[in-house]
Amino acid sequence: MFNLKTMSGETTIKGNPSQYVKLNVGGCLHYTTIGTLTKHDTMLRAMFSGRMEVLSDSDGWILIDRCGKHFGAILNFLRDGSVSLPESTRDIAELVAEAKYYCIAELVESCNKALLKKERGEHEPTCRVPMITSQKEEEMLISSTTKPSIKLLINRHNNKYSYTSTSDDNLLKNIELFDKLSLWYSSRVLFLKDVISTSEICCWVFYGHGRKVSEVCCTSIVYAPHKVYTKVDCPEARIYEEALNILLYESRNAPDQELMQATSTRGAVSGMSTYTSDEEEERSGIERLRSNKSNNQA
Template sequence: MSAEASAGSHAAVSAQCVSPSTEDCSHRGLLGSKYVKLNVGGSLHYTTVQTLSKEESLLRSICNGETDATIDAEGWVVLDRCGRHFSIVLNFLRDGSVPLPDDHRELEDILKDAQYYRVQGLIQHCLSAMQKQKDILETVCRIPMITSAKEEQKMISTCRKPVVKLQNNRGNNKYSYTSNSDDNLLKNIELFDKLVLRFNGRVLFVKDVLGDEICCWSFYGEGRKIAEVCCTSIVYATEKKQTKVEFPEARIFEETLNILIYENSRISGGVHLLDSKGPSLGAGQSEEEGGTGGDHRVRRIHVRRHIMHDERGHGQQTVYKD
C-alpha cells in the first residue's frame, strides 16, 4: 500500500516505541501489533501480522520478535531487500497461491526472494513452475540451420545423436524444373518436418540451404556420413535440359530408421555396422559405395540417373547413365 496509509500509523501499530533509537525498539516493535507497515527497498506495503505469520518464515520471526527489525521514525519496518517482487510474497501468504510470470529470469528472482524470506510454500511453487518450463522447452523441436561448412563439420562431429541433414536450395538451378518437381520438393520438406516431430530428442535434424545440391538427404552416425539420398537429376529427354526432383519417401524413412542404430553408440562404445550393405534397391534406384577412409563406406543412393537423350536410338529403351 502507498505511503498515504501512514497517517494512522500510531493507531495501527500499537506496540511501537516512542523513540526508535532505543535498544528495545527493534526487538519489541511488532509485539502485540495488528497492522504492519513495511518498507522493502523503497517499496511500501501495508499488511497484518496475521498475514506475515501464516508460514514459518523470516517475516513471522520478525513479527514475534525472534528476529530484530529496524523501524524508522515514521513506524515503517525497513527491510534491506529489493521490493520489486515483494507483493508476490505477500499475495502468496494471503491466498496460499499466486500466478507466476513466464519469464525465466523473473521467476528466478522470485525464487531468490522466497528463499531469503524462507517462505517454503512459495519456494516449492517456484520450483514446480521452473520444472514445468523445462519440460516444455525439452519438447520443443529446434532445427539448426547450417551457415558454413566449418559450422556443419563441428556440429556433426560433436553431436552425440545421429544426424539427418536435408540440403535444399531451389534457387541453385540453371535449368527449368519438370512439371512435378516443385511438388516433390515440398513433399521432401514436409517429410523432413514430420520426421523431426517423430524422432525429436533421438535424432538431430539440420537444414542446409547454402549447399550446391537442390534436394539431398544425408545421414550421419558417430560423426561421419553413413548414407546419402540424392533426389535431383538432370533430364535430357526434351529439347532443353530440365531438373527433376524425386520424392523417395520410403527410402528416406528407411535410412532414418537405419541411422537409429547409432543412437547410443558414443555413450556405450557403439557397434560398427558399416560393412553390411543396405537392402536391395527399388526400380529406378542405384547405389554407389565410396570409401571415406579405411573400411568406412557411404551408401549413396541416386533416385534417378541422368537420362541421355542423344544416346537413345529409335525404338530403344531409355539409357540411364551417370
C-alpha cells in the same frame, strides 16, 4: 563394508565409496553408493562421510525425514552433475526446497533459472532444427553431438535449368517429410537444414558417429530433344529406410553389419551408400544427346 557405530540410538556411517547403502526418504526407498552421496560438497556428504549422525531402523535402512518425491532427481544430479527438471512450476519449486535442504547450490540455481523463465513466459521448444550457416558450423554440430544426424540440403535457387512439371510438388514433399521426421525423432536424432550449399538442389545426408554414412539425392538431369530439365523426386521409402538405419548409430558401438544387411534393400553396408533418383534416365538422355550430335555431324 561400511562401518556402523551406534551412539544414543543414532548411527554414524563411513565406508568405501563403492559400497551401497539403503535409504528411506519419507517412505520412498532408494539404493545407492556412498560415492554418489559424497560426490559433491553437500549435506549428504556430511551425513555419509562420518561427520554427522544419521538415523537407521532395525532393517538397516537409513531414515531421512524429507519428502521422497524428488529424491530420485537429487540422486541423478549427484551422479551426473545435471538433471532434467520437472515441467510444472509447482514441481520445480518443490525440487528447489529439497535442493536447499541438502545444500546443493548448483541445483538450486538451475531450478531458480527455470522458474524465472516460466515467470517471463519463456518456453523451451521440444523440437529444434539448426539452420546451417557455414560448412564449419555443420562440421562442429555433427562432430559434437552424440546423436546420429540427418541433414536436408534444400536450395531451389541453385538451379540453372528449368523444372519438370512435378518437381515443385516433390520439392515440397521432401520438406514436409523432413518436418515430420524431425517432430517424430527430435529426441533421438539431430536434424539439420542446409539452404546455403550449392552442391545440390535437394539432397538428404545421413551421419552416424560423426561421419557421413549415406545420402539420398533427389535431383537429376533430364535431357529432352530441345531442352534440359531438372527433375526432383521424393523417394519416401528410400528416405525412411535410411532414417531407420541411422538409428542403429545411437549406440556407441558401430552397427552390426549383418543387421545393416538385413535392414537394407540394397545390401550396401560397407562405406558410404548413395542413391540418385533417376540415374538411368540421365544416362539414356546423355546417350540420346550424343546420338543426335553424331547424326547432325554426319
